[in-house]
Amino acid sequence: MTLIREQPSAKTGGNPFVSHCSIKSGRPMSTLDVKKIGSGVFLRYGDVRLAFDTGIKGETTLLSHPHSDHIGGLRFAHDIIATQATFDTWSARGTEPVAKKTVLDIDDMFGQIGVNITPLNAGHVLGSAMFYLEFNDGLTVLYTGDFNNVDSLVHRAAKPVAADVLITEATYGEPTWIFPDRRKVYDSILQAASETIAEGRTPVFSAYSLGKSQEAIALLQSGGFRVISGNTSIDKVCKVYGNHGVSLKHYTMKSVNVPEALESGAVVVTSSLRNTLATARHQLDKKSIDRLEQNTDTFNLSGWTLAKFAERGFPLSAHSDFQGLLDFAKSVDPRVAYVFTDRAGVFSKHLSDSGINAVALE
Numbered sequence: 385m386t387l388i389r390e391q392p393s394a395k396t397g398g399n400p401f402v403s404h405c406s407i408k409s410g411r412p413m414s415t416l417d418v419k420k421i422g423s424g425v426f427l428r429y430g431d432v433r434l435a436f437d438t439g440i441k442g443e444t445t446l447l448s449h450p451h452s453d454h455i456g457g458l459r460f461a462h463d464i465i466a467t468q469a470t471f472d473t474w475s476a477r478g479t480e481p482v483a484k485k486t487v488l489d490i491d492d493m494f495g496q497i498g499v500n501i502t503p504l505n506a507g508h509v510l511g512s513a514m515f516y517l518e519f520n521d522g523l524t525v526l527y528t529g530d531f532n533n534v535d536s537l538v539h540r541a542a543k544p545v546a547a548d549v550l551i552t553e554a555t556y557g558e559p560t561w562i563f564p565d566r567r568k569v570y571d572s573i574l575q576a577a578s579e580t581i582a583e584g585r586t587p588v589f590s591a592y593s594l595g596k597s598q599e600a601i602a603l604l605q606s607g608g609f610r611v612i613s614g615n616t617s618i619d620k621v622c623k624v625y626g627n628h629g630v631s632l633k634h635y636t637m638k639s640v641n642v643p644e645a646l647e648s649g650a651v652v653v654t655s656s657l658r659n660t661l662a663t664a665r666h667q668l669d670k671k672s673i674d675r676l677e678q679n680t681d682t683f684n685l686s687g688w689t690l691a692k693f694a695e696r697g698f699p700l701s702a703h704s705d706f707q708g709l710l711d712f713a714k715s716v717d718p719r720v721a722y723v724f725t726d727r728a729g730v731f732s733k734h735l736s737d738s739g740i741n742a743v744a745l746e
């Protein structure tokens with residue numbers, strides 16, 4: 385089987401790699417066609433047509449996880465393949481897929497005409513999956529979606545597998561984005577919580593409701609803090625984590641005496657402080673609301689806090705950093721890599737410099 389590199393196209397502006405390649409096998413030659421559609425990808429190979437994290441009328445979608453930028457276009461999908469945890473967390477966040485659902489377990493292969501599909505752990509959020517495809521003629525493709533190659537307290541690291549073709553995210557695909565060791569980030573967060581409480585203030589950690597909040601809750605609990613979740617959206621997702629074996633014993637705004645908890649040094653994890661304060665106005669007396677509004681220090685938990693214009697916070701990310709993306713791609717050792725998401729152009733150049741044929745999907 386030989387991969388044939390095609391001539392540069394006008395679209396790729398001189399990049400020697402184009403957004404499709406041809407595979408020579410014992411059978412009539414098939415062309416692999418990979419396109420970016422919305423924030424996802426559409427792949428065609430022989431008679432197989434698959435969408436990833438996007439919806440195309442009449443086609444099957446492989447969904448890596450249900451963050452909003454991945455489910456936005458799925459109303460068009462004919463059917464959706466994902467893990468049970470992905471469907472459960474999607475539902476917990478208030479919407480439901482309209483398309484037919486097929487549930488796959490991580491590492492369980494699913495055969496379709498022309499291709500076998502295996503979801504692999506992506507390490508990004510509960511149930512998040514990469515997809516490994518084995519076509520009938522032997523071509524293998526790995527699609528990553530969002531992935532994290534580092535273990536966290538609540539998610540196992542994604543592991544690379546060898547594939548002929550890699551389709552990878554590149555959210556942090558520039559060398560400026562190198563995250564500190566996760567244990568050090570954890571220690572910094574716990575230290576900030578201790579110091580803030582020692583100053584008589586309430587530490588509030590801002591993190592999105594699916595994945596990051598659960599990691600923050602697990603961390604702060606491991607540090608011995610009493611953790612209050614500031615949003616019902618976090619509570620609902622935590623419940624799904626519990627149903628899938630990740631127990632998170634936090635307090636909700638309703639299950640705890642918030643004024644008393646804040647006085648005794650509790651910490652708050654929120655996905656929206658505005659929403660937390662709105663909820664508080666219904667449940668707390670004025671003194672407690674004033675305390676929440678005026679006597680708190682907010683820390684963002686995000687990889688973006690590393691930037692020079694950083695908000696106050698810590699670089700706790702659910703994505704691989706630049707080195708992680710690069711190491712992962714090298715381990716997959718593909719004959720061609722397609723890069724989508726922001727920074728696709730920059731990261732594909734770095735892949736090319738590392739000896740991997742790379743195409744930015746734009």
Ligand SMILES: [Zn+2]
Pocket residue numbers: 449451508530
């Ligand atoms: Zn995501």
